[in-house]
Amino acid sequence: MAEVSRISTNKAPKPVGLYPHARKVGNLLFLSGVGPRVAGSDDIDSAVPGLKLDKNGNFIEFDFEAQCRSVFDNVRIILEESGSSWDQLVDVTVFLVNMKRDFHVYNRIYAEYFKDNLPCRTTVEINSLPTPIAIELKCIATID
Structure with missing residues (x-):
């Protein structure tokens, strides 16, 4: 049976669940x-780059490119904290909350980050994510 281990790091945003x-x-x-939240912030809403909400939780400002990066x-x-690397990614599933608005920006930025590594990729539009973010990635990589 293959060895199974769990990996968590305080250098990445804290998971919003167990x-x-x-x-x-x-x-x-x-x-x-x-997702794009910044590590070290316990306030989920204010930890999203380029996102500003009013007191009622409505969008005031939104920067999808900042979320992608x-x-x-x-x-x-x-x-890297897991002992793998960007070049070892083999599969990326992308969840976007607005394909029409955001896909072209996502595709342009993806090409910058993945020009040397071409993992398999699936992009799916979804209705929403559990926090006020517009993008989430699910990835599989190899590890030595």
Whole structure:
């Protein structure tokens, strides 16, 4: 039976539920859904880059590009803290809350970050995510 271990780090945003940042099974690393929140903030709403809400929780300002860059940075941190790396990503599932508005921006930024590594990719539009974010990634990587 393959060795299974749980991985969590304080360098990435704290999970919003009872789950680890990643699980290692044999030489595969499965990341839990990773969003763009900034590590170290317990206030979920204010920890989203480029997001400003009014006192009623309505959007005042929204920066999807900032969220994309932040989610990629968070994935990289979790990979490295787990003993893997960006170049070892083999599969990326992307969840967007607005495909029409955000896909072209996501695709452009994705091309910057993945120009040397071309993992398999699936992009899905969903109705919402559990926090006020517009993007989440689910990744699988190899690990030595």
